[in-house]
Amino acid sequence: MTLMLPAIPSSPRSITGVAHDLLGALDGRAGALPAARSAVLVVMDGLGAIPLRAHAGHARRLTAAMAKKDVLSSVFPSTTAAALTSLLTGVDPGRHGLVGYEVRDPRTGTIVNQLSGWEKAKADPREWQRTPTVFETAAAGGRPSFAVGLAEYARSGFSAATLRGAEFHAARTASERMALALNLAEEHEGALVYCYLPEADKAGHKHGMASGEWVAALEELDAAIPGTVPDGVGLLVTADHGMVDVPASRHLVIDGRSPLQDGVAAIAGEPRMLHVYLEDPARTDEAAARWAAGVDGAADVLTRAQAVRGGLFGSGTTPEAQSRIGDLVVPARGLWALYDGAAADQRSQGMIGQHGSLSAAELRVPLIRLGAFAR
Secondary structure: OOOOOOOOOOOOOEHHHHHHHHHHHHHOOOOOOOOOOEEEEEEEOOOOHHHHHHOHHHOHHHHHOOOOOOEEEOOOOOOHHHHHHHHHHOOOHHHHOOOOOEEEOOOOOOEEEOOOOHHHHOOOHHHHOOOOOHHHHHHHOOOOEEEEEOHHHOOOHHHHHHOOOOEEEEOOOHHHHHHHHHHHHHHOOOOEEEEEEOHHHHHHHHHOOOOHHHHHHHHHHHHHOOOOOOOOEEEEEEOOOOOEEOOHHHEEEEOOOOHHHOOEEEEEEEOOEEEEEEOOHHHHHHHHHHHHHHHOOOEOOEEHHHHHHOOOOOOOOOHHHHOOOOOEEEEEOOOOEEEEOOOOOOHHHHOOEEOOOOOHHHHEEEOEEEEOOOO
16 A cells, blocks of 8 residues: 655644743743733644644734744644643654544553543543643642633633643633633733633634634634734743635545445544554454555545654554554545444534644644744
């Protein structure tokens, strides 16, 4: 089988370096960021660098502070569970173990939704994700840490996996969350404050980035950025991943009668990046050839070994993380999305904006520096 992986868009820096840079700024170490007495990390979920620049007129504050080279590369899969964990631990998915949106637990065979399905799958997020978070590292150094988000995330399993060590504070709107984060940074010397803004991601999934709803969400995020930042406080704005709009004509549904379902125990991941688990892993090469022919250019098909050896999940992928990766790894090409037609729940076919694969739109995210971090 000829392996035709799309090239991962080059970027001098990865989101995995953000945590180290923030701690270095608080410690006064010379590095990518200037020293700051407190730091605020703002993550605008799903806001890629490419659509942000394309809609600069609707995001004047953000783009005015964004130089041409102010971009980072996300990780693969370019999805929140994997990428946000990489941002907040400083390691690739192959190290922290959240290798997709949904993956199979090798111990039980249960599919674990790593954003919202921890309790249903009876999976302990503290055991599943054991890499120290940036907040735990800050606390070990005597620094206060805070996370600001929507109230519904305060006690979620995903928060237990990624926000350990931070004191959680809730606020309703993007502007209220941003103001609260800055107040915490100003009031607590040496603090590391994380502020999560999911508005663009939610609007993109439901309506697409060509919609008025997505533009309105972008304008809301831009308005949340303060005109001034308290003295000595560094403000860093980035994202976990970007997004592409997938038209209905690019939905490839793999129904229960398809030969691609032969020998398949489970399909997980998400439409832009499938994990395919086989009943007999010894027949992986045969299944890979069948899938490569069956998807007919809509996706690349790799074996687990090829994906790990090729560094898609980062360097030094652990045996534990490897055991969660599908026997086949299937990232979509172009604007395609692949659906498991044998699954009972096909609600995700209603999503317009999607992510998870290797396009520049999904992998390039902004890196915007304000306050003490401004150039």
